Amino acid sequence: MAAGGIVWLIAKREIDSRWAQKGFRWGTLVFLVVIAATALLPKFIGGGDGGTSYDVGIVTQGPASPEQAALRKALGSVGGEGVSIDVTDIASAGDGRDKVRDNDLDAVVDGNRIMARSGTDQVVGLVQAAVAATTFEAALREAGLSDAEIAGVLATPAPTVDAIEASDKDARRGIATVTVVLLFAQLIGYCSWVGLGVVEEKTSRVVELILATVRPWQLLLGKLLGIGVLAVGQLVAMGAVGLAVIKVSGSFELPDGAYSAIGVSFVWFVLGFAFFAAMSAALASLVSRQEEVSGVMLPVTATLMVSYFLAFAVTASSDGTLAQVLGIVPPVSSLAMPARVVGGDVPAWQIALSLVLLVLSAALVLAIAARVYRAAVLHSGSRVKLREAWRGEAAASLD
């Protein structure tokens, strides 16, 4: 059988055996539900694609005066795109004050007075504009303009405001944070699987039987590939569910370039996984018992944790010098660059440099790991020193 066929066979066993575990399937499902819920969250905590909606009361005693009718009409049109105002009649000013205090209404208009919880709410400005428009209209009518003329004056389009900076930046920062958390969780979870899987084969001694048929690098690569496919698959599923929920529910406006940024994140994740998982496999091959795994993998977990915290610094300020450096230096770049591209615009040369360096470092770690692994994996009993493994002869090294 071709060498690639064997690698895939080993990878397939890794995938099958983990998929066969109920815990894995349920865990994935729970993950997806959490992702879907997170994606829906903005819809429930305000904002959303349906835009903002305010409830405004007008204090009317008896039948509405023409001014009040005009104000009601003005309130209906003042919001513009993405903002709507529902108007209700309130019997008295006191009643209105209570309703505002109890959050039943966002604002109440009583003649020339506006009651709101805060003077800086967007609704205050809107209501002020509506009141002003009504007063203006009345003044124009008094000045003898016909309805058509008044409509003409009022139809003067107000300049539209795109508040890109604030909302887009917030959205991007939010996505960047979620991206970093997800990538980190996948890396740390699946790398520990790699470590445990390597030691499981040593503990159960099955590795000697396997290495009587396949080469050590094939076993190592198959394991990394199989577990990597699961890690990426789970990530793709989470991304797809998250994006689908956002798209369908309209809970959240995706900033421009979000899709390509998420695509970039996958590439960096794959490379980061290759780096950290190869490191995990090499270190884990030094020990023979499950309880030694977490200890021997400390360098991996520590590097990952540091990368994680640094990547968080990047999400806070994705254009700073620190962020630019972290986005390039491997292996931090495996988390920092996705945070940067999702969080903002990154010059192409930095993306290219980051990619090249990460590919090179992952290849280097893989080569070192393959050498350590082939010498250490058949050694059972006491822990092998890294230096000994590096110098050690390869097990099962037939031509």
Place this chain on the structure above:
Amino acid sequence: MLQVDQLRKTFGSVTALDDVSLEVRAGEIVGFVGSNGAGKSTTMRIAMGVLSPDSGQVRWRGKSLTFEARRRFGYMPEQRGLYPKMGIRDQIAYFAQLHGMSASDGTAAATRLLEQMQVEAEPTALLQALSLGNQQRVQLAAALVHRPELLILDEPFSGLDPLGVDTMAQVLRQCCADGVAVLFSSHQLELVERLCDRITIIRSGRLIASGTLEELRAAKGEHQLQVRVDGAPDGWLAGVPGASIASSADGVQTIELADPQLDQQVLAAAAQAGRVVSFGWRAQPLSQLYRDAIAEAA
């Protein structure tokens, strides 16, 4: 088929193998015996190519052992090893595929072997749910599934109940009849004696004896007859110089000969002395040959 030539292997300051050579031919079962730590497993691991010797070499069909040739070997390592949380049929089929069989052929072969080995479990059962004896049968099945040309089995009988031993022995005989070369190690010398065409004894990394049972006996240079003569008076053997009674039990006398050519004179003397009920060369059991060889080498 398999030739192991002058292997030498040291682990640190310990010499594990010192000039070890042996041969296994097609359709032949070779028993490998020796005390714990004598170097059996090290020799077998080197023969399997999972360990490299310091010097010496392993040849298969006259050529240096290659990766591809080794894929046609079946192996049962000293430390048993399979995936504890994997179904037994899938597991055997997996090893079949690693050896180049298709998935469907592998599954079919696995199903057949589980039956042949009389594994008492559902094919979908996880390995860890099986008794040790059944796990051992699955282990052998994993070594046999790809129809290997050579079997290297490290202590295949250890931990088996008497029925398990019978099944295992039967399977090995069948393999041998199919032309497979078999090398196995064991401490159960009566089994080795029963099963093996040839025997190799190793002590502290050095071979001390090798050959068929007859050859081992002959090599010892001991010529003993076991004779039962009813009604013979004491001293009936006095007329045959060079022959003496070494021991006597239950009427059977063990007679030591200085020269094997004296056997006919002893027979004639016995016939004259009384009624010869039995007369034959004493076949030393392997256990005795082994003990003597070990003691001699010490």
